[in-house]
Amino acid sequence: MGKDSKPSSKGKGKQAAAGGEDSASKGKGKGGKSGDGLGTCTYVKARHVLCEKQGKINEAYKKLQDGWLNNGDKVPPAEFAKIAAEYSECPSGKKGGDLGWFPRGKMAGPFQEVAFNTPVGATSAPFKSTHGYHIILCEGRKN
Incomplete structure (x- = not known):
């Protein structure tokens, strides 16, 4: 993974689901809210996995990949839980x-x-923060 914890606002492609500000204008709105979602909302509803070790978060992500991510990036919240x-x-x-x-x-x-x-319903790739390594499932967003 390397240094993918850069807090830059450009959102370069290290997090597969976090495509940066440009992705909002590329018609990703499958739920009928095409241009307004990414990066512009005020609140997010999310689940996450936090691990101290990179190997452990990669193991969790592999389980998600094997079960769901290879089939369209949609992990049911109950399965993510x-x-x-x-x-x-x-x-x-x-x-x-x-x-x-x-x-x-x-x-x-x-x-x-x-x-x-x-995006709502999508799962991020593993990334590093000051608390450890995370995977996030975005469940909703609102203003």
Whole structure:
């Protein structure tokens, strides 16, 4: 993975689901909200897996890939929750990684960047923050 925790606002392609600001204008709106979603909302609802070691987060991501990501990037929240309960070292892991709704500005650096730029229903690639290694499932967004 390397240094993919750059907090730059350009959103370069290290996080597969976080395509940067450009992706909002490329017609990714499968839910009928084509241009308004990525990076412009005020709140995001997300689940995550947090691991201290890169090897452990990669193992969790591989399970997601083998089960769902190779079939269109849509992991059901209940299935993501099982992976979070099994792998996450965050207290939220007991709740399936559920972070609920949080506003822009609450989460730090790369976590916020990825959370607010991951399309609804999509799962981010593993990335590093100051707390460890994460995978995020974006469940919703609102203003």
